[in-house]
Amino acid sequence: MPRALEGIRVVDLSHVLAAPTTSMYLADLGAEVIHIERDIGDDAREFGPFVGGHDKNRSAYFISLNRNKKSLVLDLKSQKGREVLRDLIRVSDVVLENFRPDTMEKLGFGWAALQQINPRVICCSICGFGHDSLPEYGSRPAYDMVAQAYSGLMSITGPEGGPPCRVGSSVGDIIAGLQATIGILAALRYRERSGRGQYVDIAMVDGLFSVLENAVARYVNTGEVPGPLGGAHPSITPFQGFQTKDGQWVIAAIGNDKLWAQYCELLGRGDLTDHPKFKTNPLRCDHRAELIPILQEEMQKKTAQEWFDIFERHAIPYSPINTLKQICEDPHIAHRKMLVEIDQPIVGAMRVCASPLKLSETPGEVYAPAPMLGEHSEQVLRDVLGYSRERVAQLQNEGVINKAV
Amino acid sequence: MPRALEGIRVVDLSHVLAAPTTSMYLADLGAEVIHIERDIGDDAREFGPFVGGHDKNRSAYFISLNRNKKSLVLDLKSQKGREVLRDLIRVSDVVLENFRPDTMEKLGFGWAALQQINPRVICCSICGFGHDSLPEYGSRPAYDMVAQAYSGLMSITGPEGGPPCRVGSSVGDIIAGLQATIGILAALRYRERSGRGQYVDIAMVDGLFSVLENAVARYVNTGEVPGPLGGAHPSITPFQGFQTKDGQWVIAAIGNDKLWAQYCELLGRGDLTDHPKFKTNPLRCDHRAELIPILQEEMQKKTAQEWFDIFERHAIPYSPINTLKQICEDPHIAHRKMLVEIDQPIVGAMRVCASPLKLSETPGEVYAPAPMLGEHSEQVLRDVLGYSRERVAQLQNEGVINKAV
Numbered sequence: 001m002p003r004a005l006e007g008i009r010v011v012d013l014s015h016v017l018a019a020p021t022t023s024m025y026l027a028d029l030g031a032e033v034i035h036i037e038r039d040i041g042d043d044a045r046e047f048g049p050f051v052g053g054h055d056k057n058r059s060a061y062f063i064s065l066n067r068n069k070k071s072l073v074l075d076l077k078s079q080k081g082r083e084v085l086r087d088l089i090r091v092s093d094v095v096l097e098n099f100r101p102d103t104m105e106k107l108g109f110g111w112a113a114l115q116q117i118n119p120r121v122i123c124c125s126i127c128g129f130g131h132d133s134l135p136e137y138g139s140r141p142a143y144d145m146v147a148q149a150y151s152g153l154m155s156i157t158g159p160e161g162g163p164p165c166r167v168g169s170s171v172g173d174i175i176a177g178l179q180a181t182i183g184i185l186a187a188l189r190y191r192e193r194s195g196r197g198q199y200v201d202i203a204m205v206d207g208l209f210s211v212l213e214n215a216v217a218r219y220v221n222t223g224e225v226p227g228p229l230g231g232a233h234p235s236i237t238p239f240q241g242f243q244t245k246d247g248q249w250v251i252a253a254i255g256n257d258k259l260w261a262q263y264c265e266l267l268g269r270g271d272l273t274d275h276p277k278f279k280t281n282p283l284r285c286d287h288r289a290e291l292i293p294i295l296q297e298e299m300q301k302k303t304a305q306e307w308f309d310i311f312e313r314h315a316i317p318y319s320p321i322n323t324l325k326q327i328c329e330d331p332h333i334a335h336r337k338m339l340v341e342i343d344q345p346i347v348g349a350m351r352v353c354a355s356p357l358k359l360s361e362t363p364g365e366v367y368a369p370a371p372m373l374g375e376h377s378e379q380v381l382r383d384v385l386g387y388s389r390e391r392v393a394q395l396q397n398e399g400v401i402n403k404a405v
Numbered sequence: 406m407p408r409a410l411e412g413i414r415v416v417d418l419s420h421v422l423a424a425p426t427t428s429m430y431l432a433d434l435g436a437e438v439i440h441i442e443r444d445i446g447d448d449a450r451e452f453g454p455f456v457g458g459h460d461k462n463r464s465a466y467f468i469s470l471n472r473n474k475k476s477l478v479l480d481l482k483s484q485k486g487r488e489v490l491r492d493l494i495r496v497s498d499v500v501l502e503n504f505r506p507d508t509m510e511k512l513g514f515g516w517a518a519l520q521q522i523n524p525r526v527i528c529c530s531i532c533g534f535g536h537d538s539l540p541e542y543g544s545r546p547a548y549d550m551v552a553q554a555y556s557g558l559m560s561i562t563g564p565e566g567g568p569p570c571r572v573g574s575s576v577g578d579i580i581a582g583l584q585a586t587i588g589i590l591a592a593l594r595y596r597e598r599s600g601r602g603q604y605v606d607i608a609m610v611d612g613l614f615s616v617l618e619n620a621v622a623r624y625v626n627t628g629e630v631p632g633p634l635g636g637a638h639p640s641i642t643p644f645q646g647f648q649t650k651d652g653q654w655v656i657a658a659i660g661n662d663k664l665w666a667q668y669c670e671l672l673g674r675g676d677l678t679d680h681p682k683f684k685t686n687p688l689r690c691d692h693r694a695e696l697i698p699i700l701q702e703e704m705q706k707k708t709a710q711e712w713f714d715i716f717e718r719h720a721i722p723y724s725p726i727n728t729l730k731q732i733c734e735d736p737h738i739a740h741r742k743m744l745v746e747i748d749q750p751i752v753g754a755m756r757v758c759a760s761p762l763k764l765s766e767t768p769g770e771v772y773a774p775a776p777m778l779g780e781h782s783e784q785v786l787r788d789v790l791g792y793s794r795e796r797v798a799q800l801q802n803e804g805v806i807n808k809a810v
Contacts, residue, residue, distance in 0.1 A: 004591035004592065004594050005591065029591050047619070047640075048640070049619075049626045060626040061622050064621070129737060129741075132763065133741070140722070143644075145638060145645075146723075149654075150725065152728065152732035153572075153573060155726055156573025157571075159570060165633070166562075166637070166638075167558075167562055168560075168563075168617075168620065168631075169616055169620060171572075171576065176761075179762060182583065182586050186409035186762065186764065189593065194407070199764070201764075201765070203741060205738075206743055206761040209732060209743055210761040212729070213422070213470075216729065220733055221465040225728050228573055230563070230568065231568060231569055231571050241569055249554075253548050253551060317545070319555045322555055323560045324557050324561070324617070325628075325630045327555070328557075328621065328624050328625055332534060333610075336535055336608060338611055339625065350625070350626065351626075353615050353617075356608070356611040358607065359591065359595075359603055359604070360603045360606070361601065
């Protein structure tokens with residue numbers, strides 16, 4: 001199959017999660033991503049789970065994020081290493097990094113320098129507070145958790161009354177990574193028209209703040225400060241999880257009064273339908289504290305599967321609250337091919353999450369395993385940069401790049 | 406300033422949140438987005454908060470999401486309305502929709518029909534389980550909460566031991582919306598090379614499943630089923646929120662043993678540094694239940710601001726857990742111009758969240774207010790489709806489009 005980003009080359013100076021998410025999307029769409037690593041490798045190579053023993057080429061975390069990419073081990077502290085990087089930037093379309101804000105400048109690859117090396121290059125940086133930030137913020141280390149906390153997202157996530165909870169996946173990194181991908185694709189389009197590259201400055205805090213949607217609209221327009229609501233919806237009741245007889249959870253999403261009447265019947269509680277405290281959604285929201293325990297008691301009388309069958313037959317919107325085991329083994333996920341098997345060097349066959357970009361002609365694909373540390377160093381220097389065999393051997397001997405793996 | 410997507414026209418049949426997020430990103434980047442609404446308007450026009458009274462043109466929720474777009478009221482149940490839509494598709498680049506999976510087909514605008522109308526058109530659909538889905542899933546109504554529950558995300562969000570919590574913003578809709586934007590931009594790039602459009606099939610459940618990162622890697626490689634961990638990190642301790650003297654929360658992110666020693670000193674608990682149960686991160690994780698109450702007691706002895714000052718001085722990674730009030734009034738958000746004022750018809754001056762796409766040449770921008778219901782109907786038919794004044798007047802009289810607002 002053809003790929004949408006064929007012909008695009010990315011110099012990927014990223015590590016761990018935010019920018020590697022961006023280069024994963026670009027690689028899944030067919031860009032050639034050259035992931036530059038230190039001799040000890042991307043920190044993510046040390047993150048478990050490990051498949052078959054602790055080793056830099058066995059981290060399932062790293063492998064999942066870096067499929068389809070190439071690995072070039074390059075010593076950027078050496079003058080010769082930086083020369084190789086300069087040569088690569090000269091023949092690339094995108095430079096991607098998520099160092100602390102001053103690192104690229106210190107290495108000699110700040111935006112002004114990049115433009116001199118390649119006026120068509122697009123540079124995308126991801127950091128916690130943005131490159132253009134107040135001085136006291138710019139240098140702060142940016143963990144996902146800092147972005148989740150700082151942005152306000154944690155303050156609206158968790159059980160009612162607190163404590164604030166972290167979202168269980170690193171959405172501070174990932175959402176910034178998605179927004180960076182959009183920024184780069186937009187910049188590529190603009191370059192087709194103008195011939196010019198540009199700088200894309202993505203901040204994890206901006207990214208999460210921009211997805212708070214109604215919470216921001218509510219505060220800036222009414223002054224109301226929303227808090228966490230557990231598993232419930234802020235303005236529809238009942239629209240939340242209930243625990244069932246077998247301890248599993250079921251979401252019942254009763255979005256209107258007609259569904260409410262049906263739901264009461266199915267619960268054997270027709271008496272609630274026209275109850276003066278519960279008969280409309282605003283009333284149910286007002287009397288939530290009284291209503292939910294009543295419903296919870298009824299929902300406890302059947303197993304999750306019994307409720308699913310009943311709700312399915314009567315078109316009541318519902319969902320299980322799937323565990324990771326349930327969703328990974330789910331027939332729908334199988335049908336959508338959202339977990340795919342790769343043949344990973346050293347590790348063997350293993351499953352990774354597929355691309356959610358289901359395009360009919362150029363879908364996001366997992367077409368290659370993740371690279372072993374430094375697997376492509378020699379190939380990149382020979383094939384992409386046209387270095388002679390002797391020059392490559394010398395760089396290997398001097399430790400600027402690794403020897404063949 | 407130039408805009409990256411100038412010259413791209415989007416027929417936007419979306420409603421509420423998932424696909425409107427996509428068209429917001431496209432419009433912020435300069436695409437001409439023609440949002441087609443029923444006579445009663447996008448459902449989101451009925452979602453509060455309302456600015457200055459309940460009215461379809463006063464929903465802050467709708468306005469925030471639909472800035473920069475045009476509104477065309479069109480009766481798709483009438484033959485003449487569908488003819489107008491056909492004419493629009495003929496001169497557009499992208500069709501975007503988040504109806505239930507069978508709706509476009511029923512209207513006569515399934516993918517085969519769209520290709521006949523315009524072989525260059527890109528169609529992007531967003532729904533809960535995807536257009537290509539198992540029969541019993543495809544027809545299920547897709548609320549954000551269903552996607553959060555079904556995907557497994559809720560099962561890893563919330564306090565340790567449960568109950569599962571919803572992420573406080575509708576990330577099921579929004580992440581699918583971001584992925585759809587990436588899919589559309591990739592399809593536009595492919596079209597530049599091939600001349601052909603394609604179909605982009607985005608599922609909210611795929612979208613969230615694909616961002617679970619390490620939770621999926623853990624389950625598929627070790628069989629371990631991760632659960633929620635409250636405000637804590639699964640593999641670093643302490644790396645979480647603590648409540649302080651004034652009731653405010655502070656995140657302390659103690660990522661290594663050197664920071665641990667400093668942190669213990671600052672807490673006045675140098676005795677913990679080399680304590681046999683706490684001296685390394687694996688030990689601290691193992692004895693989390695014992696350690697955290699000790700630290701919480703110490704953190705309670707000073708106010709949040711006192712801790713921020715201490716941590717800032719000693720370069721301890723930290724963050725407040727900002728409320729919506731704190732983040733919306735934050736100097737960093739002001740510096741990044743993440744809240745911008747628009748002059749909204751009827752409503753007047755109001756603030757909306759800006760684009761996180763900070764591109765140096767073609768940034769995402771809020772350059773126009775949200776449309777009043779049907780504000781651009783006449784303009785679109787006259788200027789985009791070249792209909793005569795008489796033909797437009799007749800369509801108005803027949804109620805196919807609205808009269809001028």
